[in-house]
Amino acid sequence: MQLLLYGVLLTFVVFAALAVAFLRDILSAIIAFAGFSFGVAIVYILLRAPDVALTEAAVGAGVTTVLFLLAIVRTVRPGGDRLFERVAWGPAIIATGLVGVLLTTVRSLPTIGDPNSPVATSEITRYYLENAYPQTDVENVVTAILAAYRGFDTLGEAAVVLAAGLAVLVVLRKEVYV
Amino acid sequence: MSAADGSLSAYVESTIIMTTVRVVSPFVFTFGLFVMFHGAESAGGGFQGGAIVASSIIMLAFAFGIEPTREWLDDSVIRLIVGVGATTFVGIGIGALAFDGAFLEYAAYGISHGVKYGIELVELGIGAIVAGVIVSLFMNLAGGFNHDSGGDDT
Numbered sequence: 001m002q003l004l005l006y007g008v009l010l011t012f013v014v015f016a017a018l019a020v021a022f023l024r025d026i027l028s029a030i031i032a033f034a035g036f037s038f039g040v041a042i043v044y045i046l047l048r049a050p051d052v053a054l055t056e057a058a059v060g061a062g063v064t065t066v067l068f069l070l071a072i073v074r075t076v077r078p079g080g081d082r083l084f085e086r087v088a089w090g091p092a093i094i095a096t097g098l099v100g101v102l103l104t105t106v107r108s109l110p111t112i113g114d115p116n117s118p119v120a121t122s123e124i125t126r127y128y129l130e131n132a133y134p135q136t137d138v139e140n141v142v143t144a145i146l147a148a149y150r151g152f153d154t155l156g157e158a159a160v161v162l163a164a165g166l167a168v169l170v171v172l173r174k175e176v177y178v
Numbered sequence: 179m180s181a182a183d184g185s186l187s188a189y190v191e192s193t194i195i196m197t198t199v200r201v202v203s204p205f206v207f208t209f210g211l212f213v214m215f216h217g218a219e220s221a222g223g224g225f226q227g228g229a230i231v232a233s234s235i236i237m238l239a240f241a242f243g244i245e246p247t248r249e250w251l252d253d254s255v256i257r258l259i260v261g262v263g264a265t266t267f268v269g270i271g272i273g274a275l276a277f278d279g280a281f282l283e284y285a286a287y288g289i290s291h292g293v294k295y296g297i298e299l300v301e302l303g304i305g306a307i308v309a310g311v312i313v314s315l316f317m318n319l320a321g322g323f324n325h326d327s328g329g330d331d332t
Contacts, residue, residue, distance in 0.1 A: 050221030054213065058229035063312055066236050070319045136284075137294040138218040146223065147297040151282040155267060157225075158304050162264055165311030172318045 005046065013039040022084045025077060030068045037061035047112065051142045191243075199241035206234040214305040218297055224304025231305065232312035244320045256314045263306025270299055 016036035023029040037060030044053035110117030119125060132144040146154050214227025239247040271282040279286020284296030 051223065051226070054222055054226040055229070058226050058233065062233045063229055063236075066233070066240075066316065067319060070316065135293065136297065137291050138297055140218055140220060140223075142221075143217050143223050143297060143301070147300045148284065148293060151271070151300065154300070154304070155271065155282070158264065158267055158307050161307055161311050162260065165260065165307075165314055168315055168318055172321070 002046075006043075009039055009043050009046070013043065022087075024080075024082055024085045026072050026075065027069075030065060030072065033068070034061045034065040037064070051140075192241075196241045199237050203234045203237050206237065207231060210234060210305075210309075214302060215298065217301045218294060224301040225308050227301075228305035228308025228310075229312060231309040232316075235309075235313050236316050239316065239320070244317065248317055248321070251313070253314065253317065256310045256317070259306050260310035260314070263303040263310065266303035266306070267300055270296055270303070 013036055016032050016039060019032035020029050020036060023032060037056055041053045041057040041061065044050075044056055110119070114120065128141055128145060128149070132141045132149075133139065136144045136148050138144040138148070210227050210230030210233075212227070213222035213230055214224055217223030217227065235247070235251065270284070274283045274286040275281060277286040277288065284293040286292075287296065289295065
């Protein structure tokens with residue numbers, strides 16, 4: 001049952017990704033991209049990573065889609081009735097080769113839920129799982145690590161978001177800020 | 179009405195979308211706040227909650243037009259929210275120094291469950307930054323079309 005669900009979801013994700021690459025109409029491609037993000041988010045939930053799934057659903061399927069939509073408002077639809085883009089063989093061969101190379105690493109990944117995987121047996125994982133709650137009173141270990149043990153890194157991430165926002169403000173509204 | 183000034187010709191006033199957004203957006207906004215506040219106990223946190231809060235504002239802009247939304251939620255308000263978020267995060271970090279702790283050492287404040295409150299405040303700060311930046315990205319990308327409409331035709 002679980003396997004079937006994974007099969008359906010992963011097939012959907014792969015086809016959505018192919019649709020993004022091949023659809024000629026950019027609006028359709030953006031919608032396919034949102035569908036791709038949504039499928040990946042559900043895969044993350046099945047893999048018990050709800051924090052990542054929430055981020056993927058909110059940012060990948062939600063915010064990026066909207067920003068892309070805004071960006072294409074001023075573009076024009078390509079003429080003609082063809083549904084799909086013509087395949088450019090050079091880039092297609094390079095992309096396929098890259099996918100092939102990456103696929104060779106899949107074999108060395110631990111199986112899902114393997115108790116002997118390096119992550120599960122690691123000293124650091126054990127330390128966080130044992131000490132995060134007594135030391136921080138926070139039940140979500142991910143939050144405890146992000147905001148307490150790795151708080152400085154998270155400050156850096158927040159600074160990156162802030163810098164990105166400021167950069168766009170400066171670029172788009174230059175008459176006000178420069 | 180808002181499309182009249184040619185701000186975004188793609189905007190179409192639709193009763194169905196406006197009614198749906200009017201009903202749904204308060205729930206989305208509340209869910210975003212929940213994810214932000216409840217990040218310590220369940221999945222979520224500042225980044226996710228901030229993105230959800232921002233998307234509820236963007237929904238409003240989609241339904242009622244970007245210009246009316248910009249008039250309702252001024253750019254300076256968004257900038258203030260971002261600034262308050264960043265100040266909260268850095269302030270909590272530096273405040274710990276005043277209590278003889280290390281930077282961002284929440285336990286230094288000496289309040290019971292201080293670490294937890296510190297983490298939650300930091301998450302709220304992150305949420306404010308993310309929500310504000312996403313909304314201002316949206317508003318400025320949309321507004322950019324107005325400013326450039328004469329200039330950047332290639």
